Amino acid sequence: xTSGADLLRVEGLRITFSVxxxxxxxxxNANFRILPGKVTALVGESGxxxxxxxxxxxxxxxxxxxxxxxILFNDPTTAAKPIDLLSLEREGEEIRGLRGTRISKIFQExxxxxSPLHTIGNQxxxxxxxxxxxxxxxxxxxxxxxLGYVGFANPKRAYDMYPFELSGGMRQRAMIAMALICxxxxxxxxxxxxxxxxxxxxxxxxxxxxxxxxxxxxMLLITHDLGVVANMADxxxxxxxxxxxxxxxxxxxxxxxxxxYLKGLMAAVPHFDMKPGERLKxxxxxxxxxxxxxxxxxxxxxxxxxxxxxxxxxxxxxxTRKSSWFGGGESTLHRAVDDVSFDIRRGECLGLVGESGxxxxxxxxxxxxxxxxxxxxxxxDNGEGPVDVLKAQGDDLQALRSKIQMVFQDxxxxxxxxxxxxxxxxxxxxIHGRGTAKSRVETVRSLLQAVGLDQRFINRYPHSxxxxxxxxxxxxxxxxxxxxxxxxxEPVSALDxxxxxxxxxxxxxxxxxxxxxxxxxxxxxAVVDYMADRIAVMCAGxxxxxxxxxxxxxxxxxxxxxxLLAAVPYPDLxxxxxxxxxxxxEGSDMRRWGPQFRDDDAGDTLTAADLxxxxxxxxxxxxxxxxxxx
Amino acid sequence: xxRYILWRIAAMVPTLLIISALVFTxxxxxxxxxxxxxxxxxxxxxxxxxxxxxxxxxKEYGFDQPAALRYVxxxxxxxxxxxxxxxxxxxxxxxxxxxRLWLTxxxxxxxxxxxxxxxxxxxIYSATxxxxxxxxxLSLMGLIGIAIPNFMLALILMYFANIWFxxxxxxxxxxxxxxxxxxxxxxxxxxxxxxxPVIIVGAAxxxxxxxxxxxxxxxxxxxxYVVTARAKGLSPMxxxxxxxxxxxxxxFISDIGSILPAIISGAEITAIVLSLETTGPMLxxxxxxxxxxxxxxxxxxxxxxxxxGVLISDIALAILDPRIRLQGRSTK
Numbered sequence: 001x002t003s004g005a006d007l008l009r010v011e012g013l014r015i016t017f018s019v020x021x022x023x024x025x026x027x028x029n030a031n032f033r034i035l036p037g038k039v040t041a042l043v044g045e046s047g048x049x050x051x052x053x054x055x056x057x058x059x060x061x062x063x064x065x066x067x068x069x070x071i072l073f074n075d076p077t078t079a080a081k082p083i084d085l086l087s088l089e090r091e092g093e094e095i096r097g098l099r100g101t102r103i104s105k106i107f108q109e110x111x112x113x114x115s116p117l118h119t120i121g122n123q124x125x126x127x128x129x130x131x132x133x134x135x136x137x138x139x140x141x142x143x144x145x146x147l148g149y150v151g152f153a154n155p156k157r158a159y160d161m162y163p164f165e166l167s168g169g170m171r172q173r174a175m176i177a178m179a180l181i182c183x184x185x186x187x188x189x190x191x192x193x194x195x196x197x198x199x200x201x202x203x204x205x206x207x208x209x210x211x212x213x214x215x216x217x218x219m220l221l222i223t224h225d226l227g228v229v230a231n232m233a234d235x236x237x238x239x240x241x242x243x244x245x246x247x248x249x250x251x252x253x254x255x256x257x258x259x260x261y262l263k264g265l266m267a268a269v270p271h272f273d274m275k276p277g278e279r280l281k282x283x284x285x286x287x288x289x290x291x292x293x294x295x296x297x298x299x300x301x302x303x304x305x306x307x308x309x310x311x312x313x314x315x316x317x318x319x320t321r322k323s324s325w326f327g328g329g330e331s332t333l334h335r336a337v338d339d340v341s342f343d344i345r346r347g348e349c350l351g352l353v354g355e356s357g358x359x360x361x362x363x364x365x366x367x368x369x370x371x372x373x374x375x376x377x378x379x380x381d382n383g384e385g386p387v388d389v390l391k392a393q394g395d396d397l398q399a400l401r402s403k404i405q406m407v408f409q410d411x412x413x414x415x416x417x418x419x420x421x422x423x424x425x426x427x428x429x430x431i432h433g434r435g436t437a438k439s440r441v442e443t444v445r446s447l448l449q450a451v452g453l454d455q456r457f458i459n460r461y462p463h464s465x466x467x468x469x470x471x472x473x474x475x476x477x478x479x480x481x482x483x484x485x486x487x488x489x490e491p492v493s494a495l496d497x498x499x500x501x502x503x504x505x506x507x508x509x510x511x512x513x514x515x516x517x518x519x520x521x522x523x524x525x526a527v528v529d530y531m532a533d534r535i536a537v538m539c540a541g542x543x544x545x546x547x548x549x550x551x552x553x554x555x556x557x558x559x560x561x562x563x564l565l566a567a568v569p570y571p572d573l574x575x576x577x578x579x580x581x582x583x584x585x586e587g588s589d590m591r592r593w594g595p596q597f598r599d600d601d602a603g604d605t606l607t608a609a610d611l612x613x614x615x616x617x618x619x620x621x622x623x624x625x626x627x628x629x630x
Numbered sequence: 631x632x633r634y635i636l637w638r639i640a641a642m643v644p645t646l647l648i649i650s651a652l653v654f655t656x657x658x659x660x661x662x663x664x665x666x667x668x669x670x671x672x673x674x675x676x677x678x679x680x681x682x683x684x685x686x687x688x689k690e691y692g693f694d695q696p697a698a699l700r701y702v703x704x705x706x707x708x709x710x711x712x713x714x715x716x717x718x719x720x721x722x723x724x725x726x727x728x729x730r731l732w733l734t735x736x737x738x739x740x741x742x743x744x745x746x747x748x749x750x751x752x753x754i755y756s757a758t759x760x761x762x763x764x765x766x767x768l769s770l771m772g773l774i775g776i777a778i779p780n781f782m783l784a785l786i787l788m789y790f791a792n793i794w795f796x797x798x799x800x801x802x803x804x805x806x807x808x809x810x811x812x813x814x815x816x817x818x819x820x821x822x823x824x825x826x827p828v829i830i831v832g833a834a835x836x837x838x839x840x841x842x843x844x845x846x847x848x849x850x851x852x853x854x855y856v857v858t859a860r861a862k863g864l865s866p867m868x869x870x871x872x873x874x875x876x877x878x879x880x881x882f883i884s885d886i887g888s889i890l891p892a893i894i895s896g897a898e899i900t901a902i903v904l905s906l907e908t909t910g911p912m913l914x915x916x917x918x919x920x921x922x923x924x925x926x927x928x929x930x931x932x933x934x935x936x937x938x939g940v941l942i943s944d945i946a947l948a949i950l951d952p953r954i955r956l957q958g959r960s961t962k
Contacts, residue, residue: 060860091866099863112854115873116953127862162952178862 007076007186007218008034008057012069015052015061015242026052028242029069034186034235036076039212039219041233041250043226043265045496049242050222054188057085057220058105059095075102076185101131104179108191110171114163120174121147121159127181146177150207169200173207180211187212188220193228197355197523202567205232206579224497226269227569230254231577238262254573268501269571270530272553280530282502286452286472304383308517309344309367309404309485314376316362336362337373338541341608344485349511349518351532351549353525353564359541360521364489366390367519368406369397380404382484402432405483407507409490411470415462421448421473422458428480447476451506468499472506479510486511487519492527504530525568529553534614537561544597546608547615557617559593596623631955635945642937649933650708654701657922657929663693664717664920691715704926714923718916723927727909731931733802733820734908737897740824741832742889749836753843758870760848768840775837781899784830788904791826799826800904808907827906831897835889839882846881850874883947887940891932 015027027049034040044050055061057071067086074082088095104127107113114123124147125139134142140159147155150173163171172192179187189208193201209232212219221232229236229250236253238246238261245259257263267281316337337359344350354360365371367378369389378389380400392400408414415424425444429435435443445455451472462470471491478486488507492500508531511518520531528535529549536546537560545558556562569577596619599606608616609623665684672679692700707714713723752772756765791799802823807816850856851874859869898910905911909928916924948954 058861060857096863096865099861101863105861107854107858109854113858115855115859115877117876117951118872119952126864130863162956164953165956175858178858 005035006033006072007036007074008220009072009074009082010053010057010069011072013053013056013071014068015049015056016066017052017062018064018066023066026065026242027056027239030239030242030244032237032244032247034218034220036185036218037216038234039221039232040235040237041221041223041229042237042239043223043229044239045224045498047241048239050239051190053239054105054190054220054222057186057188058099058103059085059088059090060099073098073103073186077102097131100127100179100184101182102184103186103188104182104184105188105190106172106175106179106192108194110168110175110195111163113175114171116162116164119160119162120166120171120178121161124174124178124181127178131182143177143181146181147174150174150177150180150211151203167200168196169204172196172200172204176204176207176211180215180217183215184217186218186220188222190222191224192221194223194225198525199355199563199567201228202569202577202579205569205577208232209579225569226265226497226571230571230573231569238265251573254571265497266571268498270501270504270526271570271572272526272529272568273572274530279508280501280505282505283498284502286502286506304346305381306345307343308346308380308382309389309519310379310381311343311363311367312341312377312379314340314363314366314373314378316359316366316371316373335359335541337366340376340538340541340543342536342543342546344517344519345534346517347515348533349520349531351528351535352519352521352538353523353528353535354538355523355564358538360538361489363538364406364487364519364521367485367487368404369401380485398432402428402481403483404485404487405478405481407471407475407478407486407488407491410494411467411474412462412494414474415470415477417462420459420461421453424462424473425477425480428477432481434481443480447480450479450510451476466499467495468502471495471499471503475503475506475510479514483516485517485519487521489521490523491520493522493524500527507531525564537564542606542618543608544618545616547611547617548613551613551615555615557611557615559597596620631948634948638941638944642941645937646930646933647705649937650705650930651701653926653929653933654697654704657920657926658697660920662920664922665693667920668717687717704923708927708930713927716916716921716924718919718921718924723924726912726924727927730907730909730912733906734897734910736820737802737824737827737831737906737908738890741828741835741897744828744832745836745839745889748832749839749843753840754847754870754875756840756844757847757851765844769844772837772840775833776841778833779899780830780834780897781903783833784827784900784903787826787830799823800906802827802907827897827900827904830900830904835892839885842881842885843878846878847874850877853877880947880951883950884943886943886946887936890939891936 010030010032013027013030014025016023016025018024030049030053032040032042042050042053052061052065055065056067057073061067069086071085072082073085083094083098085095085098114120121140121143125143128134128139128142132139144155144159147158152158152170152173158166158174163174166174176192192208193204196204205228208219211217219232221228223229233250236246236248236250237244238253238259240259240261246253246257246262253262254266257266261283264281264283268283270280314337315335318334318336340359340363342350352360352363362371366373367389369392373390376390380387380389380403382403387396387400389400389404419427422441422444425447426440429440429443434440441458444458448455448458453469453472453476457465462473465473471494475491491507492503495503504527507518507520510516518531520528522528522531532549534546534548535552536543537552537558538544539560545552545556545561547556552561553565556565566578597606597617599620605621606618607621609619610616665688669679669681669684688694692703695703704714711724713727715721716723716726719726752768756768759765788799791797803816803819804823807813807819810816853874856869856874859873860866864872897906897908898914900906901908901910902914909931913925913928915921916928
C-alpha cells in the first residue's frame, strides 16, 4: 500500500514530557497508519502513551511535551500533498483549521468535557461558527438535525439544555454530535465509553459504528478494553510502555497474537466461557502464602450455620429536592434500596451486579453500618448466636466490626497518604486491642506476605506503590482482623486489565485458603462471573434476579439481566455484539419490560418468584413461575 | 426567578433589624452618653455649664427614657428618613453627612472600577503565562501591594509628591469649592484630586484580586472542557474568554458583596491621612465623642451596603450560572 492511501501515517513519533528531575519518554519511535474509512484501535494500559499520541495528532499536547518524528495527514477531500501535522505552527491557523473539521476528538469523561455554563447547542454549533460561513439559523438547524440523529428524542429542546441536565450517555451523544458536525475525515475517540454503564456503552458503540459507516470516516479508537476492540476495530495497534509492540488487522491480532504482552493481555481478561476452576493468567502472578496468617484452618472456619448473613426486606429512601431554591421545596423520594432480601452462605462468594446508581453500594454501606436503612433487618450468625447487625451496640458492635471488613474501589483515596504501610495495617489491630506492639508488627509482616508484598516495604508510604500494590495493601488491611465476611466494592474497576487479573486471583486464593465469605460488588459482569458462586442482579434499588452463576449466565429470565448480558462486549471475534437486537430490547428501560415484571399498575406487588434450583426472579405475585420462562 | 429575588429582599429585613439592634447596643455600651462627655470636656476647660439646658436637651432627645424605647424611636426615625441629630455639629445627621456620603460613594465606585480595570488584564496575563518573568514580576508587585497598609502608602505618596513635585496631595477638591454647589469647575477639581485616593485605596484590593483571579483561572485552564474547545479549532484567545474566564467570573461576582464595605471601611484611615472629604474621618470622630445618632447612621449605612452587595452578587450569580438557576429542572 502506498502512503497516499493512508489517511494518517505516524512515523518515528517520539514524545517526551519534561518533569521535575528529568524527562519521561511517553512514546518511543511509534510507527502506524490509519486507513480511510476504517476503525483503527489503539490498545494499551494506563500510562502506555496512547493518549499522548492522540494529543499529538490534534496538536493539543501540554506545553511541557516535546515531540519528534512525523505525523502525515492525507486529507482525501483535497488533492494536496500530505501535511506533516507536527510541522504546523503550534496553535497556528493551519492546525486550527483542521481541528474540529477534518480531525475531531471525543473524550472519556462526558461530564467534564463540556462546559457547564453553555448549552450543548451553543457548544456544538460553535464548531460550525468557527469553520463555516453558515448563518445563525442554519447553524441551529444543522445542529438540531444532528442532535436528532445521535439519539435526542427532542432535538429542539435539547439544543437549549445544559450538560448537567443530561445523563452521562446523552452527554456523550452530545459530544459525538460536536465532533461530527463538520463531517471529519478522522475521528479520534479516546476511551469514549469507559465512564459509561455497560448498556449505555453498547448504545454508544452502536451509534459510533453507524456514524462511522454512514459518513465513511476513519476512526482512531483508543481503549484498554479488548471487548470493545473486538466489536469495533478493523485494524489494531497495541502499545506497551510507549512502544508499538504489534499492529495488524483485527483478525490476525485476535486469532494469532505474537507479542508476549499481547498474549498475556488476552489471557488476563475474564470472559464468560471459562471452565469452572479455570484461572486467569495475570501478567505477574502473586503467590499467596496465607497459611499461618489467621490462626485456625479453613476447615474450622467453614463450620457453623449454613447462612452467615441474612438480609431481610431492607429499604433505604433518600429525599432529593427536585426544585431549586427558586421555587417551592417539594422533595421527591428516591428509593436507593427497595425491599432487598438475600442470604450470604458460609464460604461462598455472592456477586452483586448492577449499573451505577442501582443501589449496590448503598447495600454494602448498610451491611457495614455506615448507612441506616429505613426498614428491614440484617442478621449475622457465625455460630456464636445470631446478631442483629442494624441494632448491635457497644461491645457487640465492636466485635461485629472485626468480623465484617471491606475492600474499597479506589486504592488511592482509601489509604491515608500520611501513614506508612505498617501504620495502616496495624491500626485495626490497635483499635481492637489485639496483641502487643511486637506481635502486631509480626502480624503486619505475615499480612504483607499473604498478599504477596515484600516485607521490606513495611515502612513505605502508599504513594510509592502502584495501583495494584495499593489495592493489595487495602486487602491486607481488611484481612488484619481475621474477618468472616469480606465485602469487596468494585475492587478492580480502577485497575488495568493485567493488574485486575492479579487482584482477582489473589482474592480468589485468599478466599479458598482462609475460608472467607465474600460479597463481591461490581458493574462488570465478566469479573463477577469469574469470582462469584451465586450472582444477584440489581436494578433501581431492587434485586431483579438471583441465581447460581452458570444458571444466570446461560439462562437469564429477567429482561434486565438479559439486556445486561447482551450488552457486554466480548473480546472474541466470533461473538460480536448484536447491535440490531440491542435496539429493540433496551432492557434498562423499565417501561419496556414484560407486564409480568412490572408493578406500575396498582394492586399487584412484586415478589421474588422461585423458579427452582436456587433461581429467583422478581415478578408479580399473581404470575405463575412457568409463565416467566420465555 | 422573580420569586427568588422577592424572597431574598424579604430576608434582608430581619438581617438589617438584627444589625440595627447590634449597632445600637454597641453604641450604648460605653458608660455615659454624649452629654456627659460634653459636660466633662467643658468642665475640663474650666468653663461653666448650664446644666438646665443640658437636661432639657437630654429630655428632648429622650435620653431619660429606657434604652429599648430609644431604640424603637431611632429605628422608627430612620424608616422615615430621619437619622437623628448630631450633637457635635448641632445639625441633623442627614445635613452633616450630605455631600460627604456622595463623595464617599464616588470614591468607592471609582476605586472598584479601577480595581477591575487593573486586576483583570494582569490576572489573566499571570495565569496564561504562569511561571514566566512577567508572572513573577507582577506577583511580586501584587504581594507588595497586599503587604503595605493603605495609610502607609498614602504617607509615602504624600511625602514624595511634596519632595519631588512640591505639591500637596490630599483633599478631594480645591478647598474653595468645599461649600459651593456642584459646578463644572468643582467637578473638574474633584477629577483632578480623586485619582490619588483611588490608587491608594485600591492598591490592596487590586493586588488581592489579581492573586485570586490568577489562582481561579489556573484551576479552570486545567479543565477538560478547555481541551475540548481547543480540539474544536477555537483560537486560544476566544477559548480563554468564552470558557475558563467565564467560569472564573463566579468568584469575582461573589466578591461584590464584600468589596463595597471593605473599600468604604478600609478607606477611613487613608481618608484621615489625606484629609479627604469622605465619611471615614467623620465616623471615627463620631465614635470617639459618642455622637450616637451620627455613628449609628454610619454603621447602618455600611451594613445596608453589605446586604445590598450580597444581594446583587447572588442575583448576578443566579443569572450567570445556569447550574444555580436550573439545578433541579427535571432531566430529559
